[in-house]
Amino acid sequence: MIRYALRRVPSAILVLLVASVVVFAVPRLTQGDAVTALAGPDATEETRTAIRQGLGLDQNVVLQYVHWLRGLVTGDLGTSYIRKVPAVEAIGTALTQTITLTCAALLLAVVLGALGGVLLGTSRRPLVTRPVGALVSLSFALPPYVTGVLLVLALAVTVRLLPAGGYVGFGDDAGLAFRSLLMPALCLALPAVAVFARFLGASIRQVMDEDFVRTGVAKGLPRRRLVSAHIVPNALPPVLAVLGIQVGQMLGGAIVVEAIFAWHGIGDLLVNSVLNRDYVLVQDLLLLTVAVFVVVQTLTDLAHAAVDPRVRLEA
Structure with a gap:
């Protein structure tokens, strides 16, 4: 390893x-x-x-x-031409909001995607697979700028359950911070949920045709234990690579989501820096995005190799 x-x-x-x-x-x-x-x-x-x-x-x-x-x-990232502050300071303030949003979206994508993938892969009842498949397809088809507007109209304007936008730190008001985070995180996570659920569902269906699964059924293993201990772990390796790519997609989608929900994160800072020709911030932000994607992809490859020894042997 x-x-x-x-x-x-x-x-x-x-x-x-x-x-x-x-x-x-x-x-x-x-x-x-x-x-x-x-x-x-x-x-x-x-x-x-x-x-x-x-x-x-x-x-x-x-x-x-x-x-x-x-x-x-x-460690000297230079000084912003326009803002007249060190680039580290400007990026650090925006990075806090983007990291909070991306981590929350990734958590939702993993939880909802795993749930949808397991249902699509293991269930044979149309009353379960058809609604889940329809939701997954809808999540995949709608771009974030459409999903964001629909979520604001439904949850902030019609129901008035969540705030329409704005960033609130957890140190200021934890309850309001959670409510402000939920809608943009869901908007950012939905495309990744669809991709993760589809790949996991297809991988589970492929694993269920293996001989060891039939052996487990013949031995009388409970279905829940068979799925959780044998089928899902063997279905995960090809899905991990997809999940790593989705993190990069989230970073790109964060620009749109931050604009919709008034989150002044990396995406908002990058757009303003490009418009103002602030070379220092543009360079640092773009390279930071690439670095995050490379690191995440490398960690994903290592996790893939850890759960699937064949990757290490082929490399």
Whole structure:
């Protein structure tokens, strides 16, 4: 297992290095720059030159990249051009909200997806499989911006059960924080619930045709024990890889969900930074997103290898 993990680390580092080059280059290929945003459209050329020198944008592009990369290694993420605060401070404040939202959505996706997958995979009664299958298909078909609006209309406007939006810290009011978190987390989790339930259901049906399951039935094992102790554990390995990919999908979907529910997280900060040509924050946020996805994917591969020894032997 340790050898397998060590073989995965170099590829992850290479992906991050390539991503850093792309992330650094893309903002500079777009029209406009931070100087225009800071100086304004009517600024003189002398003012623009002074601002460009103050930001270090007059240096060679390669030197700018090396300086930025050195800062990443040493923990200095730079200073936001527009906000005039360290990038670590701006990102840290937004990251708290995004992590809270993503973790809650991931928990809902695992719980609801596992429940739906087990029902789809083990039940043979149409009264169970058809409604569950319809809900799963609906969750998969509706994009988050449609689901979010429907949830707000149903739970905040019509029933008035949950707040329509806004972030509340658990340290301020735990009850209100939970109610404010539930609807955006559900909106973000629903596509992942559908994918997880479908893959788990298909994997369970495949495992149920194996000989060891028939042997367990012939020995008289209780159905609940057969499903929980033998069928579901053997159906999980192919689903773990899908779950890792869904975490990356959640990070992308968080931009839309945060806009709908007024969560000023990483997605909101990234959009504003792109519009303001704030290169420092754009670079840091994009690379942070890639790094999170790479780390999650690597941990998923390690978990897959831990539960399925064949992965370690084939690698």
